[in-house]
Amino acid sequence: MSRSASNDRLLGLSRLSARAQLGDNAVILASPNQNLPEPTIGCITCFDSDSFASLEILYADILWAECLAADDSDISPQVELTYVGSELRVYKCVLSIDTLPGSKDAATQILARAYRHEMHRKRFLVIINPHGGQGNAENLYNEQCKPLLQAAHVSVDVIKTTYQGHATAIVADLPLSQYDVIVCASGDGIPHEVVNGMRSRKDYVAAFNRWTVAQLPCGSGNAMAASCLGTVRPGAATLALLKAQERRVDLMGVSQAGQPPKLSFLSQTYGVIACSDICTEFLRFMGAVRFDLGVLYQVVRRSKFPCEISIKYACETKEGVSEFYSQRKGENPEDVDVSSKNFQLRFPDVEAPVPEDWTVVDPQVTANLGIFYSGKMPYVADGVQFFPAALPDDGTIDIVVTDARDPFTKTAAYLTRVGSGGHFDFSEVHYAKAEAFRLTPRLRDSVISVDGENFPFQALQVEVLKGVCKTLLKDGEFAETRNL
Known part of the structure; x- marks a missing residue:
């Protein structure tokens, strides 16, 4: 089943609607091979456990997992999953996860597989150029990027630039230990300003060793996102950024x-x-x-x-x-x-x-x-x-x-x-x-x-x-x- 089809049908799951187990690449819902009833938009529909087909939620699509309070019953631990579905919208469902005795709790295991590079633990500074993207950069960030970052529980601060060269000044004066990733919600002009702001610092070597520079494509030219994240769609780029691998790249003098x-x-x-x-x-x-x-x-x-x-x-x-x-x-x-x-x-x-x-x-x-x-x-x-x-x-x-x-x-x-x-x-x-x-x-x-x-x-x-x-x-x- 395709990712979008699978995720769309999962919208109807309720807290007691299915048992699941952790696979190599996805959370797998294993039940008798029958068709899953279509969910009712706007409410949670409970289904009989025998009515589920086999479905999965890819770890690549999971933004967050959280264990719910356990009761005294012998059912498997319940986990609330937050994930990306069709049209890059954020959805939630609650599943009973089968885990091995003595293993880490299910949510911890899921997050470890969803974030192999632990990007959800990083502290982000997002620099928005409000004039980028024909003046639409801030709206693009708020509507397509911010919901995914919030759902991933990432620590995010936002600064909006007010003049050309402002990002250079911001980065030049930024406390070194305050952030891990500097995200440019802009076109390609802000990343240019950021790397030059880093180089202008007295502790520039420490800045380049500590900070990672990335782009969310919210401008007219989005070459960095196209090259590094494989997309210029703001929402898709946000998901790719959260799952991405940190790597050193060349610059030019x-x-x-x-x-x-x-x-x-x-x-x-x-x-x-x-x-x-x-x-x-x-x-x-x-x-x-x-x-x-x-x-x-x-x-x-x-x-x-x-x-x-x-x-x-x-x-x-x-x-x-x-x-x-x-x-x-x-x-x-x-x-x-x-x-x-x-x-x-x-x-x-x-x-x-x-x-x-x-x-x-x-x-x-x-x-x-x-x-x-x-x-x-x-x-x-x-x-x-x-x-x-x-x-x-x-x-x-x-x-x-x-x-x-x-x-x-x-x-x-x-x-x-x-x-x-x-x-x-x-x-x-x-x-x-x-x-x-x-x-x-x-x-x-x-x-x-x-x-x-x-x-x-x-x-x-x-x-x-x-x-x-x-x-x-x-x-x-x-x-x-x-x-x-």
Whole structure:
């Protein structure tokens, strides 16, 4: 029986309606194999014990379990279960659970199986950007995320941002021991502010060793949730977050002359993608379609974005990327605390000569650049896997480069396939992995975007900072992408 069908029928269970036992993956209701009467909405219906079919509630769907006061009868202990049913609504039922003599109480056993990574014991700080998601972020959190967090009995405090950069200031002054997880109920701008707020602290090393950073997708761009939790639906992401595994991921150090170094968790871009994002901010009321219109406009115009690019390659060819990905995917390294050395930039300053072991990208291509896009997470938006070979902590940055001279039909073909990662197969798309790169724009004026934020239009150098940040990953891995 499907999860939703099973859970919907469980809505009618009463305190004395069924006996159950603990299975490997679910609480199993075992009774004679007959159809379960349909419940009456709005009341609890009692059924005869012989009328139940075999049903189950997956541990993955259980938010809470609590033993009820026992009486003097010899029936099995009664447990009130709180779980997620169809349409991600929260439901409750009471079951008599069969347990082994001398074992822990049934509720304790259920919670241990429902929360293998003990996320329900963590203390959460939720930072909401009320302006995110076209001004709908707070409503999304209150209506779709908050009920699940409350049902899971998680300790949650909420702060709403009031200005750009507020999340950076919040995290910079936050008492270190007060929280375990910083949850960004927002788009991708707040996670960017949070990691940079952590880095600005005097005790930044302790902050990165203590705090886990996650996203509940309540904004316009929700790449972090798409990549880490496998969904951009706020309710589904909340459930995934509660069940997720903590894991260290790479960040990127971004350097520009005259600017303090910044951290980037997601991406850097110059060219068609950057212009289509930053230059269409005035169309934000249109939602995601504004970006599509921006890309179409730039591609039809065959806009060129001349620059110079030098790369410290880890894998220069797609064959090398595929082999690297196959070897490293599925690795689950130990969670080892970081030190200040992990945040030190290894390569010469952005104004210094390019190191000799870096490769200069073909000047014929960079003089006619269409897209430069680099990133650490596979999804840059809902259903857009621009970096299908990205891995959480492989010590590399994925890079995509295209030439504006490509025929319109070819450009349109590979851009329409980024949702499936199919652009990887086009010879016109250069896909590589790098330890670092330097990009120097040769236009008088345009835009450079880092994590979706507008950065100074000048040369930038980026290098990977391996495993410095903790986040929450569904099943301990990035969301699935295409096979390479």
